[in-house]
Amino acid sequence: MNNTKTPGSTADVVSTHSVFGAPCWVSLTSRDLEATQVFYTAVLGWRWRPAKLGDRFRVALVQNVPVAGIAAVASMWQMAVAWTPYFAVPSADEAVARVQERGGTAAVGPLSLPPGRAALLADRDGATFGIWEGELISNWETWRRAAPTFIRLHTRDAFDAALFYGEVLDWATEGPGYCEVHYEGGEVVLRSGGDAVARIESGAVGSAPDPTIRPHWQVHFAVEDVAECARDAELNGGSVLSKGSDEAVLRDPDGAQFTVTSRRER
Template sequence: MSRDLRAAQDFYGAVLGWSFRPGAHEEGFSVALADGDPVAGIGAFAHTFRVAVSWTPYFAVDSADETAARIRERSATVAVGPLAFGRGRAALAADPDGAVFGIWEGHRAKWGVGRGSAPAWLELRTRDTFAASIFYAEVLRWATECEDGCDVVYKSDQVVLREGTREVAVINGGAVESAPDPHVRPRWHVYFRVPDVDAAAAAAVAAGGSVPRHPAPSPLGREATLRDPDGGLFTIVS
């Protein structure tokens, strides 16, 4: 979600080396390409939907209406939709702690987190790991016997989501059985892969962004957290 499509394209093109093509059906929307392959979407809809500039993961579902109903049944919020968008239907929601995420019903390319051009990793930073993992497992049908289902496993103080043998996301909020942390601002966080973290961080500053967390080693590789000029946070990892 951005405010100004051209400004966002200029920033992410300079920092991440992306190119862009117009969305097929929506004005004000473009598909970001990494080496010619789709990696993300940028839409100048922050003002229209009255939401903050941010990166938001969209999870594929079989029925947007049924999933939206499950979200509402669990005291969470469906802020926008489900509505027609391009070759499918989408909705924007917030979990019970306020972390924003999207759902998508429609065409699915052979594309997924951690593979090819897709984002490298997703992380939910939340106050209560256990409650969040139950919410998403029930709403998105994780840990089911479906052919395209995902496995949910406990690993140290985190809940890890696996697709086959690949770890694709983590729910992180402290020890699983600990009391909720009131200081955590719940949100989904997206990691993008870059060849050179230090160079990308320097390019972000030069393009008007900032570096809240400077390049450093991590379990995923060398990483840094960046903020675009409108406030959108994301992490880059080599």
């Protein structure tokens, strides 16, 4: 493996060729960089380092493992404040072409961000996601276990969405590094090495006035104490949208929605 560096990182990076079609990074588009850092430090205990992309960007760390990116460009680029998952692909150009052929949208890119290339896309129901071709910011297994427990797509039709993403990302393709697709408990489940890395469930409505029930990808972060995270979110300008004993849906002060899930439920 090459010991090249990724933008905003001083850590060694590894090739996405060890994993295909799986989520490999999450990024938050925000308005206020300092306020965002204060909030996620209080709620999730994250630490930060600068990113080489510029002063508006930061990389979040959990025990020195890079786990997420923040870009304070929502106002400048007129983008929505939101968490976005990125999927590892062997070819960004091919993935973008597949999205467009199947009724999705290419919003940004592919852009060259050495040592890789990225694009921001939307599926045919409007759920936003990204793709990444090239080198990962940290070992995939280390990253996945350090921060996101998994990601879940809330969409109109889980089976239709599974077909779309399966064709774009080569799910259920034979060969090392590719993901398996299963139907479990009323959800479509994406597994890599036997572990659930993404889930798709039906029920979202495309024209709903409430953005929380429109088609979207939801990022879940593993935490030790869900109730404590919910309290800290409210104390630091966020809000609690729903809360159970092992999971809570939170909103940061900018309006980005995410879920905290008990590590016991992983």
